[in-house]
Amino acid sequence: MHKIFSPIRRLHFYAAFFITPLLLTLSLTGIGYLFYTNVENNIYQDEFFSDSHTKGHQSLDDAIQEIRDVYKGYEIQKISIMDEPYNNRVTIGNEDGESRYIFLDEHNQRVANQNAKFTYSNVLRETHSSLMVGGSFVNYLVELAACWTIFMIISGVYLTFKSNVLKKTKKKTSFLFNRRIHAIIGLIIAIPIFIIVLTGLPWSAFMGKQINQFAEEHPKLGYSALKATPPESEDNELPWATRNKEKPSSKKDPHADHHGATSSVIGAEGQQSLESIISQAENAKVKKPFSIVYPADDKGVFTVSKSSNTGVTGLDVAPKEETTAYFDQYSGKRLGQVDYEDYGIVGKWFSFGIPLHEGHLFGTANKIINLIVCLTFIAGIIFGFLTWMKRKNASSFSAPPQLKGSIPYGLIAFLIVLGIIMPLFGASLIVVGIVEYFIWKKQKKISQK
Structure with a gap:
């Protein structure tokens, strides 16, 4: 001994x-x-819950265009459609890796903006x-x-x-x-x-990748499309099990664009409006809160997701509510949807494990x-x-x-x-x-x- x-x-x-x-x-x-949600609900009351001083209503697409005009050099990364009483949140980023959160009230008017790097949750997470x-x-x-x-x-x-x-x-x-x-x-x-x-x-630099690779190579234990990585991509509000899932491509209507192809991924000719995508998502039983990621190119799709580990106050859901749906950017047709029930054992385990680790799996x-x-x-x-x-x-x-x-x-x-x-x-x-x-x-x- x-x-x-x-x-x-x-x-x-x-x-x-x-x-x-x-x-x-x-x-x-x-x-x-x-306790980041408790803290942020108190210190960011204006950003999360208040209304803009600007009167009148505008569409969400107009608000997105306004943000693009005001914040030159920034790209729209995602739109978080929140449930009441939270304001919607638009995440933007530039080539230098800087990100900002733009908050929109119920009339889609800008309320406030934050430097994402210095929010309470992101500082604690980064540390x-x-x-x-x-x-x-x-x-x-x-x-x-x-x-x-x-x-x-x-x-x-x-x-x-x-x-x-x-x-x-x-x-x-x-x-x-x-x-x-x-x-x-x-x-x-x-x-x-x-x-x-x-x-x-699962968030670790080395073993996280090994876990993901194991899940991909062993479909019965993992998930056949499971290609998760640590949260470094712009899709970091997607559920862990579908974060790198190969996305289906849109089929562009040849009659939608009479002036040739366009490289724009936001507001492209024939592209569905955000209101339309939100409506299609709700028809697919994807209820608020959820995130929308724009198509990456002219063959890309709108990605709508609910996740149990977003790291965003007011956006997390229960693991069994996780879902990721893909919509054709031109027709709005739902091309595919992955729900919690479709995950393998690894995806299901970590859909529960990560919120357990973060302290919000079963509330207080x-x-x-x-x-x-x-x-x-x-x-x-x-x-x-x-x-x-x-x-x-x-x-x-x-x-x-x-x-x-x-x-x-x-x-x-x-x-x-x-x-x-x-x-x-x-x-x-x-x-x-x-x-x-x-x-x-x-x-x-x-x-x-």
């Missing part, structure tokens, strides 16, 4: 020590994001996923922290039951107290934290449960740190000692399996192994002197 216990204890310590700052950041930003720095390296770093958290959960449960930490003892010291509380907290939140981490992996209760789990997790980190401080010698790092002798094959097999399941974890283990080898060599030289 000692041969397995010692190296796992050492790995558990190093994992906790090096990723604790990141885990605290993820936990605190996660707590803030849990949570990429520490507001962005870039592949940081995304991989966050994912690596999630992978090591899974290892810490498994190793922590093992260490708790293989040690005497839960046994009552007459000896009373702050070290034993802190270690006992750390272990008990770990056992209590092991499963909830595991679920939270697992349901966050979900937020409260996630809040308690996060706060308890932070408490576990604190007691783990206090345990180390009570054991730490002033002149040393006081890490658990290295194993003297060969590492058991069972432990090696366990780490290999985890490394295969979580490739970033596997790659980091190789680095750890190299560092441990040099530490061992150094200590061996010292002992021989």
Whole structure:
């Protein structure tokens, strides 16, 4: 038992020590994001609910054209058709990657606009996923922290039951107290934290893509058209299971355009109005709230979707209400529709898992449960740190000692399996192994002197 216990204890310590700052950041930003709808409903009351001072009514298509005229250099990315009492929202973006939200009242008059980057929800989301720095390296770093958290959960449960930490003892010291509380907290939140981490992996930079690829290659387990990726495309309000689904093409009526082909994707000759597409969507039983994405080219289609993980206040729906419908941009005919029932097991799992992770799957209760789990997790980190401080010698790092002798094959097999399941974890283990080898060599030289 000692041969397995010692190296796992050492790995558990190093994992906790090096990723604790990141885990605290993820936990605190996660707590803030849990309540983003409550916060935004209060701080953005004018944008979300107020009316414009401009009198009169105009069509939604006229409002879109007005936005294009006012915001030169920006393209219309999507239109969010909200349910009462929310104002509709138009998302625009430019070639520099800047996005803005334009809010329209019930008369389709402009109420206000926001810089999308600095809204409460987007700041918390960006900090949570990429520490507001962005870039592949940081995304991989966050994912690596999630992978090591899974290892810490498994190793922590093992260490708790293989040690005497839960046994009552007459000896009373702050070290034993802190270690006992750390272990008990770990056992209590092991499963909830595991679920939270697992349901966050679809958004990850590396494993997210692997999950999507697995779903595509195994239709019975996933979904035959499932080509999801992390939310980086302009279709980031589509349901997870259809975000990269190959869209059907419109069949252009040759009599609709008497002046030749046009490259415009908004207001093209013969193109259906937004009001018409909204009407067609409602006829297809796609009720508010939903998002509309314009055709990408003259063969593209209008994409209308309801999603359980939009990240937009007032736009999320229950997983079973998810749907994505495609409409011919010239005739308005519905060309296809993918509902929740059409998803495979992977699509269905993550349609529930992502809102569970974000805290809005089953209302306020979900937020409260996630809040308690996060706060308890932070408490576990604190007691783990206090345990180390009570054991730490002033002149040393006081890490658990290295194993003297060969590492058991069972432990090696366990780490290999985890490394295969979580490739970033596997790659980091190789680095750890190299560092441990040099530490061992150094200590061996010292002992021989």
